[in-house]
Amino acid sequence: MSKTGLVIQREYVSRVKKASFIVMTLLGPVLIAGLMSLGVYLGIKDSSVYNVLVVDLTPSIAADTSDTALRPLFMKRLKDTPQVKFSYTTRGMSNAEFDSSAYSLMLVLREDILSVPQAEMVFRSLPSLKARSYIKSQVEKVIEKEKLALHSIDPDTYQSIRTDLDIMQINASDGEASYQQEQAFVGFAFAVLIYFFIFLYGVQVMRGVMEEKSNRIVEVIISSVRPFQLMMGKIIGVALVGLTQFLLWVILSFILFSALSAFFIPDLMSAGGMAEGMQATQSVIEEQGKDAMNQATLTNIAELILFRINWPLMLGMFIFFFLGGYLLYASLFAAVGAAVDNETDTQQFMLPITIPLVFAFIVSEFALANPGGTSVLWFSIVPLTSPVVMMVRVAMGFEAGTLWQLYVGMAALIAGFLGAVWLAAKIYRVGILMYGKKVNYKELWKWLRFNT
Template sequence: MRNIFLVIRREYLVRVKKKSFLIMTFLGPLLFAGFYAAVIWIAMGSVDTKTVQVIDESGLFKNEFKDSEAIKFKYLSSTINSAKSNFQKSGANALVYIPREVIREPKGVRIYAAKNVSMELKGDIEKTIEREIENIKLSRAGITHKILEDSRVNVSSETISLSDEGEKTSSSGAATAIGVICGFLIYLSVLIYGTQVMRGITEEKTNRIVEVIISSVKPFQLMMGKIIGVALVGLTQFSLWILLTIAISSVSSSLIAKRVPENSKVMVQGMDKVKSAEMAVQQAGGVDNPVAEVMKAVNSLNIPLIIGTFLFYFIGGYLLYSALFGAVGAAVDNDADTQQFMFPITMPIIFSFVFAQFVLRDPDGGLAFWTSIIPFTSPIVMMVRIPFGVPAWELILSMVLLVMGFAGTIWIAARIYRVGILMYGKKVTYKELAKWIFYK
């Protein structure tokens, strides 16, 4: 065990002292926030106001097309032929022609443009015309807007779980969001840090450093030290990202609060009064509060169970796949040769993430059950299922099989590692790997 701890210490310190680790850990949240801020700024600044000319022969759509920051509508009284001939000189982006018999022949609407118009603009124009035609037909049938408004009903149902503990409020939306986030984090971490284990072993083998290390450390101890060391690096990075994100959010909130003008305090006080009134209405069974709904949805989940199982499946999935990645790194001489062995390892990870999309539709179906039991897919799929509620026996069976799974993969990887780590200049095949496993 002492040798394993020494390897873990070496792997951890070497990686956390690298400039790339420090840069990505401390600047990662800032770069991530800056990237999205730049995207939003570019998106907001790149919106050009477009001018759309309208010729309405029916006379039914006057002032129905509403101007916005992106689109300005201009009604023309000329004929369509005259408008088409002057279109290039007008500088307009599009010309909409509405025929006289548009109600009887709605397909007669035409949109002219020097270039193809965007799908968004085309859709807005079509929806406006469709809505007005519907209103006219309903009015002719004696149906007014008031009747339509009174007939519209908003149904907001509340889901309640029935269990041995009694009735308990649940939220499908919160369960879906938490499940997807947990599954994606495991998917991403297994690929990133598992690949780091493989590349670290390949690099040491290529540089012949491993020949010196192996003289005082057993191959199994070296492999386990690398796997656990990289795992600790990953946990350190994730923890720092979470802390830095919270710190950046707190600082940003305080800066925004300080920049609020003094004369806006009255407005804030007024808003507080409005919020108090809204809360009173809600307590009386009135309008729903989105923030309260979100907090209620989160509180309906078993957060301690989700956190505990996430840590278990995070570690279990990482150990299972990193052992296989380590075996591949020991079997080849360079990164180029790893491609033929990477495919069968990464496919179960990718498939499990794809299966998770179907599991969200039916968390208790046959596909959900079997993929959450099989060790190669259970770390991701089971984390998607847990927020919806999983029977205790299924969860225990999945955990036991995952422990057996990574114990088996570590044994196989160690058998390959002890032979391949000192083998050079030979193209390894799957048949050769099978022989290494049973070497004495």
């Protein structure tokens, strides 16, 4: 095996064997899958039953011509579901009384609710978002209905007046509906991933270099291998650790998510095709009384995730920009590790590396709001920010005639990391043998010009 190969092997094996790596690798997917499943679970299957005590303080009126008895506005007009059951009273309870009662929620509707649309909900444990929005929509419906009656407006007329505008984004080039905004979100997720991976593993490279320097083993090693081989061996070894962890996360997350989903939403996953799956989801949603809006959104997102994004390109670009960005930043991190004697001295050199990375993250957030902006274009090409920003653009897809920007970005990134590696190697080979010297930028500049 070549000497660089041996270094890579040591860096890889020593990290993969660490307890912290194994724990992170196992816990990561559990956390991810857990959170995802929890989201799905909370969204679709909220099995809690809420007994809501409606404290109706509105004045008693004869609300309905068919009803002779006087009663407050909301009495018996909120629709029960299997999970939300309403009981009515006109007399409020103190919070202490409520706390010891059998009710899970107390909804206090003020006397002048028609003119001041405010209400209070007293809870022991915060109800689910779904339950809250259901209760809210029920109360709103009653108020709306009452107002319609007060103004003598026919409910059908009102329904025909109510407008919910749905704007379809159509791309002029192919005339198809565009989901760029949603796609950008998927790209942003990848951008965040790259951002974290670069930070996480870049800092590991820096720590590794500092460890070798402060242990004083570095001189022994570089009497056998060239400093450049040692540096690259470490950077590549750590990259492989990162890729291993990422791959294990994807596999484990998928297995866990499938298992958890099969357990909690059997209908969704047992059906072979996604269409059937979608129908199953729809029926679940309909059964639970959700409105058609969310259902449509859910279908769109599923469609988006499956068909709108060019997955082979996306994953390919993810690997490319992750590796490119990582190589660029990790070599800079390695140079910092070599330049300093201890962790506290890293701060002054970390800043110029951290700023472009954090900046890239911010730009990619801007890209969500304004994907076509000029700044987004430029920062998706500049090597220091492109690994993060370009992911958003790749997810949105490139308009005809702009694909060259991707190629330029890729070429610039390759040039960028070659430059960074060259620069870092020069600082590295001097820095690792320099002890007890307070290093500043002037000193680094001197090192760059040393002839070795």
